[in-house]
Amino acid sequence: MEDINHNVSLTSGELANLWTQYMNDSLTICVLNHSIKKVQDEDIKEILQFALSLAEPHIVKIKEFLKQENYPVPKGFTIEQDINLNAPPLFSDTFMLVYMHIMTLHGMTGYAGAVGNSVRADQITYFIECNKEAMELYERTVHLMLKKGIYSRTPHINSPEKIDFVDNKSYLSGWFGKKRPLxxxxxSGLSFNMQKTAVKVVLEIGFGQTCQSKELQKYFNKGRDICKKHFETFRSFLIKDNLSSPNLWISEVSNSTVPPFSDKLMLFHIVTLVSAAVGFYSAGLSVSQRRDLALEYTGLVTEIGLYAEDGAQLLIKNGWLERPPMADDKDELSNSQ
Known part of the structure; x- marks a missing residue:
């Protein structure tokens, strides 16, 4: 791509991309450093090491971009303050592979959005490269999950004999009477959201049994129950059509009560994931043409959104929520004169 930056400053969208990636990758580096030390399966360890080799240079590059703009580098998360490398493993090797797979899906979604939100040539080039890396990591995780027989495929459906068109308004129904099959x-939307929800349930179980704060423990346990309910709600739609559903993985949490991560990291991680779920649920809603399914998504979006807000309030209460890039408050500036 031709370089036509002309020393143009980063836009608010480009700053948002970099700030968000810094926060997420600094968290990922902490999680991976602990996991790599504890994982026994060499194939899974190799995947985690590859993921770490991608995340660490991102932090260096983002610092360069921000310093060029004289923009403060976020604090994020650090190995010194946010992980206990001596803590026993909290999750099984199998779950860490599943976790890495889901986090890679989040990464690809975020990087694709970052490319579309960038204008400067260096930013477009950087996030295209990040997306390529994430796609390679995705391919590796899928290959290993298939090899180990733990990948949850989206249900198969039979091919129709011919192309058909909807000729009855009952296609959109779902509240009363006979419902058409999904x-x-x-x-796809149900299965996709179930896979992500399953990971949140496992994290909330593990974080709930290791966090130091009773208030956070209550929050994680509440999230566990909400996400379990959402998982079963999604599953009920598939079961009614005799379709298979993804695994829940709740047996993959160890009995350790020693916290491998700081309360700050665990809370931020859950809040970030449930906030993202609002978008993923909404995407599922947007392709749902059965009214009962659309209505269910609407209720779940509201519930998970309120839970995310409660988590953000806890981050603020504990002084853990870093302020993202913001516009100037012109009213406040004028009143200060």
Missing amino acids: NAMEI
Whole structure:
């Protein structure tokens, strides 16, 4: 791409991309450093090491971008303050592979959005490269999960004999009477959200039994129950059509009560994931053409959104929520004169 930056400053969108990636990758580096030390399976360890080799240079590059703009580098998360390398493993090797797979899905989604939100040539080039890295990591995680027989495929459906068109308004129904079977887009959305929700449940169980704060423990346990309910809600739609559903993985949490991560890291991680779930649920809603499914998504979006807000309030209460890049408050500036 031709370099036509002309020393143009980063836009608010580009700052948001870099700030968000710094926060997420600094957290990921902490999680991976602990996991790599504890994982026994060499194949899974290799995946985690590869993921770490991608995340660490990102931090260096983002610091360079921000310093060039005279923009403060976020504090984020650090190995010194946010992990206990001596803590026993909290999750099984199997779950860490599943976790890495889901986090890679989040990464690809974020990087694709960052490319579309960037204008400066260096930013576009950087996030395209990040997306390529994430796609390679995705391919590796899927290959290893298939090899180990733990990948949850989206349910198979039979091919129709011919192309068909909807000729009855009952196709959109779902509240009363006979419901039509789910279509492929609806099935995909349900399965996709179930896979992500399953990971949140396991994290909330593990974080709930190791966090130091009773208030956070209550929050994680509440999230565990909410996400379990959401998982079962999604699953009920698939079961009614005799379709398979993803695993929940709740048996992959150890009995350790020694915290491997700081309360700050654990809370931020959950708040970030449930906030992202609002978007993923909404994407599922957007392709749902059965009214009962659309209505269910609407209720779940509201519930998970309120839970995310409660988590953000806890971050603020504990002084852990870093202020993201913001516009100037012109009213406040004028009143200060």
